[in-house]
Amino acid sequence: MHAFLKLITAVAVISSLSGCVVAVGNDDFDDDDDGNNWRKTQQYNQNYVSGLKTGTEIGAVRQNLGTPAFSESFNKQGETVEVLFYRTHHSHSDGMTSKDECTALIFKRGLLVGWGDKAYQNL
Template sequence: MISLAQFMVVILLALSAVGCVFIDGELVDHDSWKSEQRDNREAISRLQIGMSRADVLEQLGTPDDSEAFTRDGEEVRVLFFRTQRRHSDGDTTRDETTPLVFRDDTLVGWGEDVYRDQR
């Protein structure tokens, strides 16, 4: 039979693990997506048209998705950053992101309208 001290340790460990999820051995914080989205929205609101892609990446970090194509002889790159949650499936889909559009590595705008105009 286990002692009271052992029982208390088991209870404390169980309570500390409530709400914790491990994926591929890494702790996943359920609220981390909220702060990521808030941080991304704040950083995007401080962007300026004409910034270089390198400067934007320095502020925002790695995008959740990206694509590249040419239009009118210029390279167009689109970086997608998660800014709003729509599905609770754990995956980030494009409808949960804000697209940032670059022509020849210069920021020309962000948002769905700018993205559609460049496509």
């Protein structure tokens, strides 16, 4: 009988926890009631990119902007080139981020050498 009460108590406790959700993250980027999360992220990215300087380390960019929407890495003339794409402008409302809504940040040897469409096309 004592074991049965323990079982009933354990089931009750577990059942009461089954609907619990723990949210961990940066409150500045949580979704609003009106779904403007992408707008906040986009504005933050625009502000950050507008203050960039060549020579900025890739680690600093990743730390400040987080995971890029897209990334590429390749060798060109014996040098590793890394391109991170961060969303900075809105083109179409399809619920997806596309490269045309992003700014390319180009790194060689881990340092920022350029950004934007012209820099990306001139690789």
